Amino acid sequence: MASASDTPPDPTPGTVHHAVDLADGFAVPGFDAVARLAAHSLRVPVVSLVLATGSAYWFSDDARSPHAPQALHPRYLAAARHGEPQVVPDTEADERFGGGPPLTDPRTASMRFFASAPVYTLSGQHVGALCVMDHAPRTGLSSKERDDLRDAAALAGTGLVLGSYLGRTDPVTQLPHRNAFFEDLRARQRGGAHRAWLIAIDVAPVNRFNAFVRAMGHAYADELMRDAAARIQVWMPEHTHLYQVGVHRFAAVLPEASGAVDGARMDELVHRLRQPFDCLGIPLTIQPGVGLLDLDVGELDGGGDPLRLVMSASHAAHHNVRGWSIYEPAHDERHRQEFFLVTELAAALNDRTELTLHYQPRVELATGRCVAVEALARWHHPTLGPIPPDRFIALAEQAGLMRTLSGWVLDHAIAQLGAWQRAGLALKLSLNVSGSDLGGELVEHLRSTASRHGVALDALELEFTESILLEHSDTTREHLAAIRALGIGIAIDDFGTGYSNLAALRQMPATSLKIDQSFVRAMEDSRHDGAIVRAMTELARELGFRVVVEGVETAGIYAAVRGMACDEAQGFHIARPMPAGELPGWLARRNTGPR
Numbered sequence: 001m002a003s004a005s006d007t008p009p010d011p012t013p014g015t016v017h018h019a020v021d022l023a024d025g026f027a028v029p030g031f032d033a034v035a036r037l038a039a040h041s042l043r044v045p046v047v048s049l050v051l052a053t054g055s056a057y058w059f060s061d062d063a064r065s066p067h068a069p070q071a072l073h074p075r076y077l078a079a080a081r082h083g084e085p086q087v088v089p090d091t092e093a094d095e096r097f098g099g100g101p102p103l104t105d106p107r108t109a110s111m112r113f114f115a116s117a118p119v120y121t122l123s124g125q126h127v128g129a130l131c132v133m134d135h136a137p138r139t140g141l142s143s144k145e146r147d148d149l150r151d152a153a154a155l156a157g158t159g160l161v162l163g164s165y166l167g168r169t170d171p172v173t174q175l176p177h178r179n180a181f182f183e184d185l186r187a188r189q190r191g192g193a194h195r196a197w198l199i200a201i202d203v204a205p206v207n208r209f210n211a212f213v214r215a216m217g218h219a220y221a222d223e224l225m226r227d228a229a230a231r232i233q234v235w236m237p238e239h240t241h242l243y244q245v246g247v248h249r250f251a252a253v254l255p256e257a258s259g260a261v262d263g264a265r266m267d268e269l270v271h272r273l274r275q276p277f278d279c280l281g282i283p284l285t286i287q288p289g290v291g292l293l294d295l296d297v298g299e300l301d302g303g304g305d306p307l308r309l310v311m312s313a314s315h316a317a318h319h320n321v322r323g324w325s326i327y328e329p330a331h332d333e334r335h336r337q338e339f340f341l342v343t344e345l346a347a348a349l350n351d352r353t354e355l356t357l358h359y360q361p362r363v364e365l366a367t368g369r370c371v372a373v374e375a376l377a378r379w380h381h382p383t384l385g386p387i388p389p390d391r392f393i394a395l396a397e398q399a400g401l402m403r404t405l406s407g408w409v410l411d412h413a414i415a416q417l418g419a420w421q422r423a424g425l426a427l428k429l430s431l432n433v434s435g436s437d438l439g440g441e442l443v444e445h446l447r448s449t450a451s452r453h454g455v456a457l458d459a460l461e462l463e464f465t466e467s468i469l470l471e472h473s474d475t476t477r478e479h480l481a482a483i484r485a486l487g488i489g490i491a492i493d494d495f496g497t498g499y500s501n502l503a504a505l506r507q508m509p510a511t512s513l514k515i516d517q518s519f520v521r522a523m524e525d526s527r528h529d530g531a532i533v534r535a536m537t538e539l540a541r542e543l544g545f546r547v548v549v550e551g552v553e554t555a556g557i558y559a560a561v562r563g564m565a566c567d568e569a570q571g572f573h574i575a576r577p578m579p580a581g582e583l584p585g586w587l588a589r590r591n592t593g594p595r
Contacts, residue, residue, distance in 0.1 A: 031049055031059070031156065034049075034130075034155045035047040035049075037155075038152040041152075042115075044132040045133075046132070047059040049128065049129075050128050050130075051174065052081045075096055078096075081129070084118065085117045085150070086129075087141055089137055091111060092112060093137075112135060113134035113135075113138040114133050115132050115133075115141055116129040119156050121160060122157070124219075125172065125222070127174060129153070172244075176243050178245040181245055185253060185300065188253065194297055194298065196253050197261070197292060197293070197295070198292070199252050199253075199254055199290065199291070199293075200250070200313065200314040201289075201314065202249050202289040202290075203273075204286045209248040219280070220282070224279045225244070227277050228288075232273070235265075235272055240255060245307060251307060270288060273286060274288065274323070288323055289323065291315070291327060292310065292324065292326045293313060293326075293327040316328075341387065341391075341395055342399040345392055345395060345399075348381075349401070354382065356379075358375075358378050359374065359583055360374045360577040360578075361373050361586070362569070363570075363590075365567060366567075372428035372429065373428075373583065374430040375416075375432075377389060377405065377408075379392050397436070402437065406437045410446070413431055414460070416580050417455050422454070425584065428460070428461060429460055430462075430463055430491065432462075435464075438476060446486065446488060457486045457487045458488070462488060463491040463492075463514065464491070464492065465493050477509075483509075490509060491511065492510050495513050511545065512547070513547055515540075515548070520549055520552060520557060521551045523557055523560055533549070537564045540565075546568070547565060547566045548567065549566045549569045550570050551571050552570060552574060554573055558571075
């Protein structure tokens with residue numbers, strides 16, 4: 001502790017204190033109160049909150065304190081960035097400080113005593129330090145004073161987080177966020193700018209970024225965003241500000257107000273971001289998407305949202321080989337249509353007329369008789385007409401509607417199978433199921449629905465894609481085993497297009513294997529594809545699977561697969577998918593006429 005002669009008096013009541021912001025307008029809620037508490041408890045004239053970014057907030061009862069933003073002396077900034085508490089009894093006796101003033105303003109008196117405590121956000125990120133200073137040297141801090149400084153630093157960290165949400169800064173990257181982006185863009189407009197190039201950088205597609213969080217946690221994702229921001233800032237032109245405008249997205253206003261985009265520069269940015277990251281000791285390669293928008297700054301007056309437009313381009317860039325894309329109205333229109341279709345699909349699932357089921361027959365090659373049908377969803381929109389299945393099913397996956405859609409298909413298809421069986425048609429029913437459907441609820445749904453419609457469970461078969469079935473998950477295997485225990489068949493769909501692990505394939509409780517149609521359709525033109533199909537069918541037969549060949553489009557292909565180790569075939573040469581009402585007539589012709 002300092003002696004009485006070395007200790008300055010407590011700040012006198014009524015003294016005017018000055019909290020000066022070096023971040024040019026940003027305020028930390030409650031900092032004045034935190035600083036007053038620290039000044040009173042530690043009996044110091046100057047308190048400063050110093051961020052690792054270089055921003056500083058000053059509190060003083062000394063009229064000599066600066067009234068305008070000043071630059072922090074590098075020695076003090078380095079000490080504030082240190083992640084440990086520091087106590088420097090006399091800066092003149094410490095070689096790191098050398099008696100230098102805390103600010104570059106030469107009128108500021110030197111600070112002889114310096115102490116700091118690290119400041120952390122609520123998530124544990126180190127963002128700076130709370131510093132206390134005195135004009136006279138001291139012998140140190142007492143245990144109670146150290147505790148008081150630590151508590152004041154914790155309060156300052158809470159204020160920083162609150163300020164981040166209410167102000168202009170993202171708490172993870174310490175970058176200005178979306179509100180600041182628009183404020184600065186409007187400031188450019190007021191400055192007379194007419195055009196500007198906006199850039200948006202998606203670190204990864206939203207699904208993949210969410211997968212990072214699920215697999216590694218928020219701390220890993222936060223570190224990734226900080227590392228990505230650092231790479232982008234190295235690339236950015238001088239005096240250009242980077243903003244964090246979303247959980248996994250950055251944006252900036254490039255200085256070039258007109259002219260063509262420098263493609264080589266954009267390639268360089270994408271190349272930087274595609275290099276592996278080392279986050280918390282774990283390597284990761286991302287899939288960035290960089291979007292660009294040539295903005296008419298005057299459009300801001302019309303209430304337009306340029307950030308949404310440039311985000312549309314960055315979304316499209318994920319599907320571009322070069323990884324960057326310039327905004328085109330077609331991108332925006334496609335996103336609007338997708339949003340519209342998702343909304344309409346949700347409504348159609350509660351409607352009795354728009355969604356229907358078609359059924360494609362599967363025939364037994366040994367006899368030519370139809371032994372099963374595959375249920376396929378069809379959507380006829382009242383104004384847009386037929387929506388291709390691959391389009392609306394992909395939208396259902398993205399929008400979280402897949403379970404609802406699969407449930408609708410399951411209910412209606414099993415009800416139809418019950419009606420056919422009561423009419424004397426002996427058929428099995430095959431249903432496509434996605435990975436999101438696989439769970440305990442699916443098992444109970446199948447059991448209750450089949451019971452309600454009087455359908456035997458062994459008349460059902462569920463088709464899963466190869467990648468889902470071969471996932472190395474105890475939970476997946478438990479659900480598949482529960483389905484098989486009911487007597488329901490399990491088919492591996494699109495076999496040959498995934499990453500087949502033969503050891504895992506042998507252990508799967510599957511009953512049949514469907515050779516992907518991309519190989520089958522090419523058989524007539526490629527002997528290699530024919531050899532692949534023949535090898536896969538023989539392998540599947542040896543492993544004990546019932547083999548189904550999809551994509552039988554011609555008589556030549558039909559004849560070829562009849563000479564292979566195949567059990568069933570399906571394709572346009574046999575029959576196209578048809579409404580339920582047409583199937584009995586087709587079956588009558590197929591099972592009684594020449595084949």
